[in-house]
Amino acid sequence: xxxxxxxxxxxxxxxxxxxxxxxxxxxxxxxxxxxxxxxxxxxxxxxxxxxxxxxxxxxxxxxxxxxxxxxxxxxxxxxxxxxxxxxxxxxxxxxxxxxxxxxxxxxxxxxxxxxxxxxxxxxxxxxxxxxxxxxxxxxxxxxxxxxxxxxxxxxxxxxxxxxxxxxxxxxxxxxxxxxxxxxxxxxxxxxxxxxxxxxxxxxxxxxxxxxxxxxxxxxxxxxxxxxxxxxxxxxxxxxxxxxxxxxxxxxxxxxxxxxxxxxxxxxxxxxxxxxxxxxxxxxxxxxxxxxxxxxxxxxxxxxxxxxxxxxxxxxxxxxxxxxxxxxxxxxxxxxxxxxxxxxxxxxxxxxxxxxxxxxxxxxxxxxxxxxxxxxxxxxxxxxxxxxxxxxxxxxxxxxxxxxxxxxxxxxxxxxxxxxxxxxxxxxxxxxxxxxxxxxxxxxxxxxxxxxxxxxxxxxxxxxxxxxxxxxxxxxxxxxxxxxxxxxxxxxxxxxxxxxxxxxxxxxxxxxxxxxxxxxxxxxxxxxxxxxxxxxxxxxxxxxxxxxxxxxxxxxxxxxxxxxxxxxxxxxxxxxxxxxxxxxxxxxxxxxxxxxxxxxxxxxxxxxxxxxxxxxxxxxxxxxxxxxxxxxxxxxxxxxxxxxxxxxxxxxxxxxxxxxxxxxxxxxxxxxxxxxxxxxxxxxxxxxxxxxxxxxxxxxxxxxxxxxxxxxxxxxxxxxxxxxxxxxxxxxxxxxxxxxxxxxxxxxxxxxxxxxxxxxxxxxxxxxxxxxxxxxxxxxxxxxxxxxxxxxxxxxxx
Amino acid sequence: xxxxxxxxxxxxxxxxxxxxxxxxxxxxxxxxxxxxxxxxxxxxxxxxxxxxxxxxxxxxxxxxxxxxxxxxxxxxxxxxxxxxxxxxxxxxxxxxxxxxxxxxxxxxxxxxxxxxxxxxxxxxxxxxxxxxxxxxxxxxxxx
Numbered sequence: 001x002x003x004x005x006x007x008x009x010x011x012x013x014x015x016x017x018x019x020x021x022x023x024x025x026x027x028x029x030x031x032x033x034x035x036x037x038x039x040x041x042x043x044x045x046x047x048x049x050x051x052x053x054x055x056x057x058x059x060x061x062x063x064x065x066x067x068x069x070x071x072x073x074x075x076x077x078x079x080x081x082x083x084x085x086x087x088x089x090x091x092x093x094x095x096x097x098x099x100x101x102x103x104x105x106x107x108x109x110x111x112x113x114x115x116x117x118x119x120x121x122x123x124x125x126x127x128x129x130x131x132x133x134x135x136x137x138x139x140x141x142x143x144x145x146x147x148x149x150x151x152x153x154x155x156x157x158x159x160x161x162x163x164x165x166x167x168x169x170x171x172x173x174x175x176x177x178x179x180x181x182x183x184x185x186x187x188x189x190x191x192x193x194x195x196x197x198x199x200x201x202x203x204x205x206x207x208x209x210x211x212x213x214x215x216x217x218x219x220x221x222x223x224x225x226x227x228x229x230x231x232x233x234x235x236x237x238x239x240x241x242x243x244x245x246x247x248x249x250x251x252x253x254x255x256x257x258x259x260x261x262x263x264x265x266x267x268x269x270x271x272x273x274x275x276x277x278x279x280x281x282x283x284x285x286x287x288x289x290x291x292x293x294x295x296x297x298x299x300x301x302x303x304x305x306x307x308x309x310x311x312x313x314x315x316x317x318x319x320x321x322x323x324x325x326x327x328x329x330x331x332x333x334x335x336x337x338x339x340x341x342x343x344x345x346x347x348x349x350x351x352x353x354x355x356x357x358x359x360x361x362x363x364x365x366x367x368x369x370x371x372x373x374x375x376x377x378x379x380x381x382x383x384x385x386x387x388x389x390x391x392x393x394x395x396x397x398x399x400x401x402x403x404x405x406x407x408x409x410x411x412x413x414x415x416x417x418x419x420x421x422x423x424x425x426x427x428x429x430x431x432x433x434x435x436x437x438x439x440x441x442x443x444x445x446x447x448x449x450x451x452x453x454x455x456x457x458x459x460x461x462x463x464x465x466x467x468x469x470x471x472x473x474x475x476x477x478x479x480x481x482x483x484x485x486x487x488x489x490x491x492x493x494x495x496x497x498x499x500x501x502x503x504x505x506x507x508x509x510x511x512x513x514x515x516x517x518x519x520x521x522x523x524x525x526x527x528x529x530x531x532x533x534x535x536x537x538x539x540x541x542x543x544x545x546x547x548x549x550x551x552x553x554x555x556x557x558x559x560x561x562x563x564x565x566x567x568x569x570x571x572x573x574x575x576x577x578x579x580x581x582x583x584x585x586x587x588x589x590x591x592x593x594x595x596x597x598x599x600x601x602x603x604x605x606x607x608x609x610x611x612x613x614x615x616x617x618x619x620x621x622x623x624x625x626x627x628x629x630x631x632x633x634x635x636x637x638x639x640x641x642x643x644x645x646x647x648x649x650x651x652x653x654x655x656x657x658x659x660x661x662x663x664x665x666x667x668x669x670x671x672x673x674x675x676x677x678x679x680x681x682x683x684x685x686x687x688x689x690x691x692x693x694x695x696x697x698x699x700x701x702x703x704x705x706x707x708x709x710x711x712x713x714x715x716x717x718x719x720x721x722x723x724x725x726x727x728x729x730x731x732x733x734x735x736x737x738x739x740x741x742x743x744x745x746x747x748x749x750x751x752x753x754x755x756x757x758x759x760x761x762x763x764x765x766x767x768x769x770x771x772x773x774x775x776x777x778x779x780x781x782x783x784x785x786x787x788x789x790x791x792x793x794x795x796x797x
Numbered sequence: 798x799x800x801x802x803x804x805x806x807x808x809x810x811x812x813x814x815x816x817x818x819x820x821x822x823x824x825x826x827x828x829x830x831x832x833x834x835x836x837x838x839x840x841x842x843x844x845x846x847x848x849x850x851x852x853x854x855x856x857x858x859x860x861x862x863x864x865x866x867x868x869x870x871x872x873x874x875x876x877x878x879x880x881x882x883x884x885x886x887x888x889x890x891x892x893x894x895x896x897x898x899x900x901x902x903x904x905x906x907x908x909x910x911x912x913x914x915x916x917x918x919x920x921x922x923x924x925x926x927x928x929x930x931x932x933x934x935x936x937x938x939x940x
Contacts, residue, residue, distance in 0.1 A: 029895050030858035031888050101901055141904055148810055148903065150825065169937045177907055184818045207934050217916035218816065242930065245920050253916040279921040286918050324923045327878060334922045337875045373881075377874035384872075412843040417873055448842045 097141050117146050128159050137163055137174040144181055157182050157189050164196045176211045185221030194224050201231040213246040217253040225254040229264055236268055241277040248283030252290050262291050278325055278332055285338045292345050306346050306353045310360045313339045317364055328372035340381040347389030354390040361386055365398055370405055376414050397432050404436035419454035426461040437462050444478045453486055460493040468501040472511055479518050487522040491515050505538040509545055517552055520559025531565045546573040558607045564615045571619025574626035592627045610646050621656045625668045635660050798917040799866040806860050808832045811899050812906050816917035835864055845873050856880050860896045883913055886927055
């Protein structure tokens with residue numbers, strides 16, 4: 001490869017072949033990806049071998065080809081290089097920039113590259129010390145290349161200073177570039193160039209002044225900016241647009257660094273706004289924007305130019321069609337966007353300004369076609385402006401419609417900005433955004449995750465009571481196929497929406513069930529509690545729920561939240577499961593043994609979490625009262641788990657075991673159906689309550705009767721407390737007396753009127769708690785204390 | 798604009814223009830992370846991504862990625878136009894530009910960028926004017 005590289009006089013014969021063709025073959029053209037450009041070659045970048053054919057020498061410039069006007073310099077560079085050739089032959093080992101680049105690219109390993117660069121840096125350092133000052137710029141250029149590769153180059157900082165101070169333009173060009181790359185405000189050295197910049201700004205030729213301004217605006221620190229204010233201001237006022245535009249943008253940078261300088265530059269803006277040169281105008285708009293963003297006083301001051309801005313933009317959009325500045329038929333979109341942005345800042349929270357720009361905004365919105373990215377950029381900025389100022393309602397609807405159109409655009413980027421913006425607007429302009437709901441839902445199917453995520457957020461925000469069922473369907477379909485990182489959000493979103501807008505309880509239960517089966521592992525922790533709460537409260541749906549949950553559980557015991565809810569439900573309503581209801585479309589015939597086997601399966605499965613196991617065990621226990629068969633199977637399971645390694649399970653098993661053996665008479669009472677737990681009540685863990693109740697009773701038994709009765713009342717408290725209605729002890733007490741009166745009769749005798757009026761006690765009075773209490777020998781004393789309360793009732797009456 | 802980076806498909810940096818003051822170490826870290834993030838994107842994904850607290854706009858032209866970091870209130874779509882305009886300028890200057898041109902003439906790439914953007918803002922919207930300015934500067938270099 002290196003044979004081809006001409007170190008000496010370039011081989012001209014090589015150039016006579018088409019150099020362009022040779023070069024093109026190895027590297028794909030940057031522009032080739034634009035659809036307008038046809039016939040590109042997708043050649044992969046060549047390895048070092050092929051790169052060699054492009055290095056150094058003359059075939060790059062192709063002097064025999066008609067040199068394009070854009071590259072007059074290169075011809076000379078070639079000639080210049082020949083002149084340098086003689087010199088570099090004296091310093092044999094130092095490379096030219098192009099050759100250095102080539103060598104580095106030829107290095108096969110990182111170590112080789114490092115070695116090469118270290119050698120070269122040594123040469124560069126030597127050259128800086130005592131080399132030819134005329135070559136300094138070449139050495140620095142090499143250093144800058146090395147710096148871009150990531151190697152240290154701080155020893156070049158002083159060289160930048162020297163080059164900047166040199167009178168030669170070539171030196172200054174590279175020197176300023178070096179300053180921008182190597183120096184910044186963290187280095188003390190940066191202040192040293194202030195003087196050079198000052199000189200160049202005041203006395204240099206235009207290109208030099210341009211370089212100085214560019215450098216100042218890129219790396220100028222606050223001190224530098226303060227020092228150079230006068231010079232920059234002067235350049236702002238001189239006639240050449242080339243310098244003016246640069247000076248204005250430098251001023252923008254200076255104000256960002258030193259806000260007090262606003263006062264210096266603000267007065268000139270009015271004059272600058274009359275400029276016709278696009279660059280100067282653009283700079284001015286940027287400057288005014290910066291001033292307004294920093295100071296409310298400036299903001300007020302510039303409100304008066306709103307009409308002028310409107311006029312400028314109107315001219316641009318309607319008449320000003322300068323090919324030089326337009327992109328895809330849009331006149332200077334950069335300038336348009338900048339003006340629109342300034343208008344946004346000026347019109348914000350200001351009725352009068354907003355009004356002035358209303359017509360113009362409508363005009364821009366309607367006259368710009370959505371086709372190419374340039375026009376979309378302008379439309380997008382227009383939409384942002386409309387939404388931020390005090391615009392008329394019709395205009396806002398227009399803006400939302402533009403976004404809606406963007407959603408249908410084939411370009412992904414346009415759809416992205418549309419989704420982002422609609423998300424911001426969905427609260428304030430809900431009905432307008434609603435109209436685009438179908439399109440938004442379509443976007444759920446996007447392949448790009450960042451787009452489908454936004455679409456999901458937006459879809460969830462658009463759910464309301466009228467579209468809940470359709471939307472849920474779409475969202476559930478999405479849930480089944482969406483990428484894993486969106487699953488959790490989608491699941492919670494659906495559940496939240498269902499909670500807010502569910503048309504019927506049955507639909508609600510169905511929806512939650514569906515979510516749990518599809519994405520059970522991704523739902524939030526409170527989903528289980530919410531569902532149990534929901535089911536518990538919908539008495540008419542107990543049968544339906546338990547059946548559906550049983551079927552779901554029978555199919556799949558891996559989704560933990562589902563398993564937990566199902567276990568709870570089966571435990572609570574197991575008796576309903578066995579009944580055959582004629583209204584069910586698919587009657588489910590279930591045997592007791594099947595149910596027990598299923599719960600056992602859950603208990604034993606390695607997929608079940610400890611909490612799930614707890615639910616299953618308790619459910620099994622509850623079934624001992626719901627089912628009518630003998631409880632041997634259950635007793636067996638419970639006693640096995642008495643020696644389970646999991647402490648929680650073991651404790652439960654032991655307690656339940658005790659319940660079977662010693663307190664069998666209390667079992668049914670304790671395993672009663674749960675009363676409705678108030679949402680967010682004192683305790684969401686119903687299992688814990690039951691265990692607590694069981695524990696208390698097992699403690700209570702050996703203790704004398706008096707405390708027994710109080711424990712009984714405690715139990716009553718426990719059961720009644722969460723219902724929220726048992727706030728006052730007095731209302732609570734008469735009821736035991738009332739039911740006690742009917743005690744010897746059927747437990748389900750018509751309850752006394754007082755009880756009926758208190759719905760929270762219905763479950764209780766229909767239960768058998770009191771009956772059991774009386775039957776046990778310990779409670780003979782019970783009525784004694786209770787009659788005391790009965791007496792109280794009498795008193796009340 | 799806060800900064801612009803050009804890098805190849807292998808992650809090699811070809812140009813870096815920083816409009817905010819950062820230490821060398823920070824620049825290297827940002828470059829490394831951002832390059833990794835952008836290269837990990839699939840070809841069909843959209844050109845925008847959120848990274849740290851910045852908006853990143855990137856576009857791939859043949860073997861080169863052009864990547865800009867803009868602020869929250871900046872317009873992403875117009876940034877795409879800025880990137881495209883820069884590529885057009887390079888194309889006009891080098892004559893059907895390819896990555897190799899930018900590698901071997903990186904100083905020229907900087908000079909062109911500096912005639913198009915200044916302090917992170919667009920300074921000249923006419924392609925003609927930018928190219929004219931470069932031409933004149935190149936002529937000066939000969940003397």
